[in-house]
Amino acid sequence: MSQPVVITVAITGALPRKKDNPAVPVTPSEQIESTHEAFEAGAALAHIHVRAPDESPSSAPELFAEVQEGIRRHCPGMIVQFSTGGRGREQAARGAMLPLRPDMASLATGSVNFPASIYENPPDFVEGLARTMQELRIKPEIEVFDLAMLYNAAQLVKKGLLEPNAHVQFVLGIPNALPARRSVFDFLISELAEVLPQATWVAAGVARHQWQVNQWCLAAGGHCRTGLEDSVRYDETRLARSNADLVQRIVDACDEHGRRPATAAEARQLLGLPQAA
Numbered sequence: 001m002s003q004p005v006v007i008t009v010a011i012t013g014a015l016p017r018k019k020d021n022p023a024v025p026v027t028p029s030e031q032i033e034s035t036h037e038a039f040e041a042g043a044a045l046a047h048i049h050v051r052a053p054d055e056s057p058s059s060a061p062e063l064f065a066e067v068q069e070g071i072r073r074h075c076p077g078m079i080v081q082f083s084t085g086g087r088g089r090e091q092a093a094r095g096a097m098l099p100l101r102p103d104m105a106s107l108a109t110g111s112v113n114f115p116a117s118i119y120e121n122p123p124d125f126v127e128g129l130a131r132t133m134q135e136l137r138i139k140p141e142i143e144v145f146d147l148a149m150l151y152n153a154a155q156l157v158k159k160g161l162l163e164p165n166a167h168v169q170f171v172l173g174i175p176n177a178l179p180a181r182r183s184v185f186d187f188l189i190s191e192l193a194e195v196l197p198q199a200t201w202v203a204a205g206v207a208r209h210q211w212q213v214n215q216w217c218l219a220a221g222g223h224c225r226t227g228l229e230d231s232v233r234y235d236e237t238r239l240a241r242s243n244a245d246l247v248q249r250i251v252d253a254c255d256e257h258g259r260r261p262a263t264a265a266e267a268r269q270l271l272g273l274p275q276a277a
């Protein structure tokens with residue numbers, strides 16, 4: 001029996017521009033179309049950032065609402081996850097779209113250096129976002145950009161701000177943060193099993209590490225994340241044609257690892273989310 005893998009597609013992100021790869025979806029209609037193609041290819045979870053008309057990161061709830069509505073209409077059951085990430089956004093604005101009640105939202109449980117900035121997540125801010133998500137029944141995806149963030153997540157469970165069946169993502173390969181090293185990956189997984197034994201997990205490899213980390217996840221029984229947010233390239237020589245192109249690469253590799261893409265309904269069950277109405 002093959003084991004289902006929840007494939008996350010991070011369609012847009014905060015950084016890539018159309019000049020990096022014209023396939024990066026920027027307007028809500030481009031985002032909905034790109035997500036739909038990725039869903040048809042086998043993605044079950046969409047990780048969403050929105051952009052202003054000049055392509056800069058935006059916090060505008062009306063843009064998030066438009067994308068969420070389009071995904072719900074065109075991709076039945078697909079899990080919608082909003083980014084509360086910080087690049088270019090004030091802390092106060094980062095949770096402004098949560099009242100739209102997406103299925104999930106990202107929650108980084110600590111601060112870290114990024115290539116040219118500090119990704120600031122002070123303890124009171126993290127707890128405030130966790131509390132808001134709990135009140136709105138939004139499942140957080142815990143973003144682990146550096147080691148302490150894993151243990152901070154376990155502390156949130158102890159404080160009652162996070163359910164024990166948390167979903168945790170390890171982000172590997174951002175300069176100044178965790179490197180995409182197999183030894184680090186193995187260590188994170190074994191630590192997770194000790195400190196959050198009921199958690200599910202996924203890892204993202206950034207830029208040239210994307211495909212390597214996808215393969216590690218398939219082999220180790222984790223879930224997978226891909227998408228133009230993390231890398232605009234399919235491999236060293238080619239730009240990705242689309243988000244679906246990157247999803248398809250994982251789908252094509254499933255068989256050799258005894259995996260198969262989870263349907264949206266299976267993904268909801270695996271992550272402990274209610275089925276779509």
Ligand code: ZN
Nearest residue numbers: 013083085229
């Ligand atoms: Zn993101």
